[in-house]
Amino acid sequence: MVLGSSPPPEGGGSARLDPIVVDQEMDAAGAGDYHLQGTFSVTSSVFAYRVENGRTYHRYRDGSYYLPNDEPERERLDIIHHLYLLLLDGKLFLAPITYPKRVLDLGCGTGIWGIAMADRYEHAEITGVDLSPIQPPEVPPNFFAQVDDVESDWTFRDNYFDFIFSRHLAQSIRDWQRYLMQMFRHCTPGGYIELSEHALDLHSDDGSYHDGLALWRYMMLLCEAERKAGLDPGICQQLGGLVRRAGFVDVRVTVRKLPWAPWPKEPKLKELGQWSLLSLSTRALDAYAMALFTRHFGMPAEEVKELCDAAEREVWNKKVHVYQLHYVVTARKPVASP
Numbered sequence: 001m002v003l004g005s006s007p008p009p010e011g012g013g014s015a016r017l018d019p020i021v022v023d024q025e026m027d028a029a030g031a032g033d034y035h036l037q038g039t040f041s042v043t044s045s046v047f048a049y050r051v052e053n054g055r056t057y058h059r060y061r062d063g064s065y066y067l068p069n070d071e072p073e074r075e076r077l078d079i080i081h082h083l084y085l086l087l088l089d090g091k092l093f094l095a096p097i098t099y100p101k102r103v104l105d106l107g108c109g110t111g112i113w114g115i116a117m118a119d120r121y122e123h124a125e126i127t128g129v130d131l132s133p134i135q136p137p138e139v140p141p142n143f144f145a146q147v148d149d150v151e152s153d154w155t156f157r158d159n160y161f162d163f164i165f166s167r168h169l170a171q172s173i174r175d176w177q178r179y180l181m182q183m184f185r186h187c188t189p190g191g192y193i194e195l196s197e198h199a200l201d202l203h204s205d206d207g208s209y210h211d212g213l214a215l216w217r218y219m220m221l222l223c224e225a226e227r228k229a230g231l232d233p234g235i236c237q238q239l240g241g242l243v244r245r246a247g248f249v250d251v252r253v254t255v256r257k258l259p260w261a262p263w264p265k266e267p268k269l270k271e272l273g274q275w276s277l278l279s280l281s282t283r284a285l286d287a288y289a290m291a292l293f294t295r296h297f298g299m300p301a302e303e304v305k306e307l308c309d310a311a312e313r314e315v316w317n318k319k320v321h322v323y324q325l326h327y328v329v330t331a332r333k334p335v336a337s338p
Contacts, residue, residue: 017257019205022321023265033316076282077109080168081116083275084196086268087256087326092116094254095192095330097163100124104186106150106166111135111143113167118143127161151175154182162191170197171288174230176239180246187333193248195329198258199236200226202322209322214310218285221307225292236327248331259323260315277316285312 088094092113101124105114108128118126118140128135128145135145148155150166151173164183173179183193200223202209202216210216223233232238240253260280262273285308293299293307314320 017255017325020257020259020269020321020323021265022206022263023270026263026318033313033318072282073287074110076279076284076287078112079275079279079282081112083258083272083279084167084326086272086275087258088328092120093163093165093194093330094252094328095163095194097192100163102161102163102188103127104156104161104164105129106164107169107172108135108145111139111145113165114143114145115139127156150182151179154186156186158185159188160186162188164191164193166194167196168198170200170233170235171226171231173235176232176235176242177246180242180248184246184248184333189333189335192330192332193243195239195243195327197236197239197327199325199327200233202260202324204321204323206321208320213314213320214307215314215320215322218289218307218311221293221297222288225289225296228296229292236325239327239329243329243331247333249334250330250332252330254328254330256326256328257323258326259321261318261320261322263318263321280312280315283308 085092100117100121103114103117103121103124103126105111105117105126105128108114108130111128111130114126114128115135117124122140122142124142126140126143128143129148129150130145131147131149139145150169164187166183187193200219202219226233240251243251257269258276259269259273260276262270262277264270264273286305289308290301290304293304294301315322
């Protein structure tokens with residue numbers, strides 16, 4: 001895995017990504033920290049989940065998913081939803097669908113995407129699946145949430161959903177080919193799927209991300225820990241090929257850069273960076289690292305926290321210009337031959 005450079009995206013949808021131009025006026029202001037404007041709050045409920053190192057985790061299929069499900073994590077998930085709306089120019093999805101009837105939201109989390117779909121498509125039946133019942137108590141009448149593990153055998157009817165949506169499950173899925181084959185089985189002929197995932201490696205176009213940073217060490221350990229946990233930290237670059245192998249056609253891969261702070265000159269990227277910092281403020285680095293580092297490296301929780309805090313301070317430093325690549329893969333199930 002090569003870090004610190006701007007790699008070409010996987011073929012099938014996007015040209016090589018241009019470098020992000022740094023806002024020199026902000027950069028010249030010194031190596032101080034950014035200052036976020038505004039707040040973001042999410043209503044939460046109290047659940048009796050397993051507590052480990054100050055975070056709460058899913059009880060259902062305990063240990064299969066290493067990110068927490070507590071209030072900071074729920075807040076982060078809703079911020080991520082807003083990030084994707086900005087990243088995709090206000091669109092809930094990129095698949096070319098206009099009148100969905102039955103939609104499946106895999107790993108729905110707080111249900112924010114599925115609820116937005118239910119509001120927009122009142123005629124459609126939206127089903128959300130997650131390991132935790134953390135969706136709000138009041139939802140649109142056409143949104144249905146259920147607790148289940150998407151890596152288990154699905155109980156839906158074959159050829160049932162005309163749109164299947166999966167976002168940020170790279171930290172959960174271990175057998176992607178089986179996962180995609182289940183999508184193929186339960187998607188209607190002519191229906192679409194969409195996968196949205198972020199690559200774990202970070203990049204900079206100006207060399208400000210290097211192996212002398214705590215952030216670099218954090219990312220290296222995160223990738224190694226994921227491999228120990230049976231996950232593939234480089235899965236994003238393989239998704240297009242895996243989707244084709246599962247039988248889907250019209251596969252399109254879109255790659256977007258997401259800066260982790262408001263250092264870019266371009267206004268939209270600057271706004272995305274502002275929201276990325278807000279996401280970090282929900283203990284995001286801790287969420288990804290705490291369970292993995294303590295379980296697979298035997299690191300004390302305090303040591304993990306110190307590393308996360310040091311890495312986060314570097315992101316807040318105006319001299320560090322890092323970004324992450326986000327992949328959106330859309331594909332269609334072929335119409336059955338007569």
